[in-house]
Amino acid sequence: MTKTTRCISPIDGSVYLERPVLPPDAARSAAAHARQAQRDWAARPLAERIALVQAGVAEVGKTTDRMAVELAHQMGRPVRYGGEFGGFEERALHMAKIADEALAPIIVEDSDAFLRKITREPHGVVLVVAPWNYPYMTAINTVAPALIAGNTVLLKHAAQTLQVGERLAEAFHAAGVPEDVFQNLVLDHDTTSDLIAARHVDFVIFTGSVGGGQAMERAAAGTFIPVSTELGGKDPGYVRADADLDAAVETLIDGAMFNSGQCCCGIERIYVHGTLFNDFVEKAVALVNGYKLGNPLDPETTLGPMAHTRFARVVHDHIEDAMAKGATAHIDRFAEDDGGAYLTPQILTNVTHDMDVMREESFGPVVGIMPVNDDEEAIALMNDSRFGLTASIWTRDAAKAEEIGARLETGTVFLNRCDYLDPGLCWTGCKDTGRGAGLSVLGFHALTRPKSYHLKKA
Numbered sequence: 001m002t003k004t005t006r007c008i009s010p011i012d013g014s015v016y017l018e019r020p021v022l023p024p025d026a027a028r029s030a031a032a033h034a035r036q037a038q039r040d041w042a043a044r045p046l047a048e049r050i051a052l053v054q055a056g057v058a059e060v061g062k063t064t065d066r067m068a069v070e071l072a073h074q075m076g077r078p079v080r081y082g083g084e085f086g087g088f089e090e091r092a093l094h095m096a097k098i099a100d101e102a103l104a105p106i107i108v109e110d111s112d113a114f115l116r117k118i119t120r121e122p123h124g125v126v127l128v129v130a131p132w133n134y135p136y137m138t139a140i141n142t143v144a145p146a147l148i149a150g151n152t153v154l155l156k157h158a159a160q161t162l163q164v165g166e167r168l169a170e171a172f173h174a175a176g177v178p179e180d181v182f183q184n185l186v187l188d189h190d191t192t193s194d195l196i197a198a199r200h201v202d203f204v205i206f207t208g209s210v211g212g213g214q215a216m217e218r219a220a221a222g223t224f225i226p227v228s229t230e231l232g233g234k235d236p237g238y239v240r241a242d243a244d245l246d247a248a249v250e251t252l253i254d255g256a257m258f259n260s261g262q263c264c265c266g267i268e269r270i271y272v273h274g275t276l277f278n279d280f281v282e283k284a285v286a287l288v289n290g291y292k293l294g295n296p297l298d299p300e301t302t303l304g305p306m307a308h309t310r311f312a313r314v315v316h317d318h319i320e321d322a323m324a325k326g327a328t329a330h331i332d333r334f335a336e337d338d339g340g341a342y343l344t345p346q347i348l349t350n351v352t353h354d355m356d357v358m359r360e361e362s363f364g365p366v367v368g369i370m371p372v373n374d375d376e377e378a379i380a381l382m383n384d385s386r387f388g389l390t391a392s393i394w395t396r397d398a399a400k401a402e403e404i405g406a407r408l409e410t411g412t413v414f415l416n417r418c419d420y421l422d423p424g425l426c427w428t429g430c431k432d433t434g435r436g437a438g439l440s441v442l443g444f445h446a447l448t449r450p451k452s453y454h455l456k457k458a
Contacts, residue, residue, distance in 0.1 A: 004019060006159065008160075011295060013341075017163055027185060027191045060085065074160060094424060102443075118452050122151040124201075245280060249287060255418040261345075265421070309340045343364060346365065346367075387429075
């Protein structure tokens with residue numbers, strides 16, 4: 001009997017897609033074809049690989065209307081936001097732009113006596129395990145630079161966004177990237193682990209849960225295959241007394257609620273200087289009360305369902321735990337809240353770090369807000385987390401923000417913005433967020449290995 005995997009649409013709980021899972025022998029064969037194709041792919045001129053990746057991106061750009069509708073069906077994002085092509089293109093084209101410089105040899109000496117240099121060599125076969133919450137953008141973070149650097153890519157997309165992997169493969173193949181160079185595979189957990197443990201791949205990039213990242217590292221144990229992980233966060237925002245209050249409210253609450261809060265670098269806890277706290281909460285509540293929860297296919301909807309009822313259950317549990325411990329909920333239940341995937345966005349005060357909502361990743365439309373007395377208290381609370389992806393500081397004093405940022409245990413420090421991935425900077429984290437280096441020049445370095453040449457000419 002053929003094993004299958006399903007995408008259950010959060011719109012109505014129906015089966016949107018069902019695909020057969022690749023058997024283990026077929027998965028190993030796909031990896032073998034990728035390995036065989038990699039040498040010829042890497043031998044192509046860098047400019048040719050860049051051009052083919054850019055052409056693949058352009059092919060995806062021809063289908064943006066379809067993209068928005070398909071994403072609504074798969075993971076619930078409202079069609080009014082138009083898919084993900086803007087960020088998808090920005091990231092891929094930036095990596096194409098910096099490839100020559102990032103992959104250039106480092107010349108230590110080029111004299112009559114010696115040539116000493118360090119080159120960048122592709123790892124070989126790269127396995128990309130991509131998540132459902134921003135399925136195009138998270139995948140392209142690695143797919144584009146991996147292919148440009150001369151690797152072949154096996155893409156395993158999340159079951160919730162099965163169709164995205166298919167669309168990416170269709171576009172890149174139509175653009176001229178050979179089918180064995182970029183393959184979309186539907187794999188179960190055991191087969192994925194087997195590909196890693198048996199060294200059928202040479203590099204793994206995983207974006208997802210802490211448990212998923214641990215499973216990847218266990219599979220790679222003893223193989224010396226590098227595993228790059230980005231495992232989410234509990235990202236804080238800090239509003240100092242001198243902040244632009246209206247800008248802070250608008251941006252931080254959007255960072256907490258956009259995409260139904262399903263963002264690795266979304267804002268999950270906010271600390272506000274006591275002099276601004278009441279005004280911040282009042283404005284935040286008014287903003288959230290203006291949201292329209294509903295069917296993501298409706299262009300009037302601003303907040304769609306969560307991607308699956310099990311994800312919504314986590315958020316429900318965090319809210320119930322907080323209220324049982326004394327938290328105050330400020331948003332009355334929306335009429336469209338069905339107790340399942342459609343979830344009322346929530347703002348909580350009277351919260352403490354004894355509550356799950358301030359410690360565990362909620363990954364949904366809820367945020368706890370606490371007053372603080374000064375920078376020292378805010379820094380201590382921001383660092384009181386097992387995660388470390390991003391932190392957002394709101395102040396008119398840039399020097400003070402940099403000083404605070406130097407003391408934060410995080411991968412990215414934002415000033416007066418949040419919830420954004422800059423492809424020119426390294427996307428990385430610490431603690432239970434995992435370890436890795438995505439995008440930027442360092443992204444190319446992660447997807448290649450150094451090779452040294454010490455050549456005595458005479």
